[in-house]
Amino acid sequence: MTKVLVTGGAGYVGSVSAEAFLEAGHDVVVLDDLTTGHRSAVPQGARLHVGSYGDSATVTRLLATENVEAILHCAARSLVGESIEDPARYFRDNVAGGITLLEAAREVGVDRVVFSSTAAVYGVPDATPITEDAPLRPINPYGETKRAFEGALLWYARAYGTRSVTLRYFNVAGATHALGEDHDPETHLIPAIFGAIEAGRPVTVFGGDYPTPDGTCVRDYIHVADLADAHLRAIEATARDDERTARGAVICNLGNGGGFSNLEVLAAAERVVGHTIPHEIGPRRTGDPPVLVASAARAGEILGWRPHRPSLDEIVGSAWTWRQGHRGGYSD
Numbered sequence: 001m002t003k004v005l006v007t008g009g010a011g012y013v014g015s016v017s018a019e020a021f022l023e024a025g026h027d028v029v030v031l032d033d034l035t036t037g038h039r040s041a042v043p044q045g046a047r048l049h050v051g052s053y054g055d056s057a058t059v060t061r062l063l064a065t066e067n068v069e070a071i072l073h074c075a076a077r078s079l080v081g082e083s084i085e086d087p088a089r090y091f092r093d094n095v096a097g098g099i100t101l102l103e104a105a106r107e108v109g110v111d112r113v114v115f116s117s118t119a120a121v122y123g124v125p126d127a128t129p130i131t132e133d134a135p136l137r138p139i140n141p142y143g144e145t146k147r148a149f150e151g152a153l154l155w156y157a158r159a160y161g162t163r164s165v166t167l168r169y170f171n172v173a174g175a176t177h178a179l180g181e182d183h184d185p186e187t188h189l190i191p192a193i194f195g196a197i198e199a200g201r202p203v204t205v206f207g208g209d210y211p212t213p214d215g216t217c218v219r220d221y222i223h224v225a226d227l228a229d230a231h232l233r234a235i236e237a238t239a240r241d242d243e244r245t246a247r248g249a250v251i252c253n254l255g256n257g258g259g260f261s262n263l264e265v266l267a268a269a270e271r272v273v274g275h276t277i278p279h280e281i282g283p284r285r286t287g288d289p290p291v292l293v294a295s296a297a298r299a300g301e302i303l304g305w306r307p308h309r310p311s312l313d314e315i316v317g318s319a320w321t322w323r324q325g326h327r328g329g330y331s332d
Contacts (some may be wrong), residue, residue, distance in 0.1 A: 010037025
């Protein structure tokens with residue numbers, strides 16, 4: 001059993017990962033300021049501390065008093081458009097706040113970190129599927145801040161012996177029985193489709209003139225439960241007797257290895273709900289690359305990970321099932 005701190009554990013990815021850690025027998029502490037997370041999303045058995053990972057005194061005290069052994073760092077500002085409008089907030093929270101977390105961990109002797117990164121570090125790739133060795137050329141401040149923290153982990157490994165695994169994942173979607181996606185504002189396509197259905201308005205698909213087969217963006221979708229499984233495997237790989245992280249920071253992509261266009265996602269949603277969903281094509285969103293599809297071969301080789309729920313209909317269907325049971329999202 002490992003005592004794991006999950007930052008952002010009241011959010012979508014963090015809560016599902018905390019749930020997976022608990023099911024695997026680990027002890028879980030959640031740190032979340034609840035600005036975007038939900039108290040009721042924290043799984044039963046995890047202990048919630050309300051606060052910011054960027055608060056040095058809070059984090060240092062929490063790591064020490066809870067005897068934390070490893071950190072899953074999910075908390076971050078993550079809206080691309082907002083990052084373009086207010087880059088200072090993103091660098092302050094995602095980079096400066098992240099370094100505060102690393103320094104608190106170093107002070108109390110916590111040297112195991114798994115980082116929730118993103119395909120946004122690649123920007124517009126030269127080729128697909130994208131491998132981890134592809135150039136990092138973010139086209140928005142969100143991706144740039146994630147790249148900066150990845151760089152910090154590489155140097156912390158070299159200088160201080162921090163064992164880390166960075167997971168660059170692509171579009172996360174779907175739900176478990178208990179936990180799902182509830183954001184405000186909602187910028188992710190699948191829950192946005194369901195929100196439009198409930199509101200009785202057309203779905204807006206942003207951009208119809210991309211250089212893709214149907215003109216809409218193509219993304220690699222991964223089920224949130226598969227992502228949680230990767231987080232679990234990554235935490236285990238940071239153990240002090242594990243050779244996989246003995247020589248420095250490990251970086252892996254996570255994805256299905258195949259992409260789906262926005263219109264294909266809409267068609268899957270129509271199959272799931274059983275009727276046509278009206279839609280309209282809106283303008284492109286600033287900072288959206290045409291195609292992002294991952295090569296997840298390295299995650300298979302190093303972590304023994306592969307997606308167990310690769311079907312788009314299964315991903316969309318699980319999200320719809322959760323939404324049907326949680327009208328209006330979480331209660332808080």
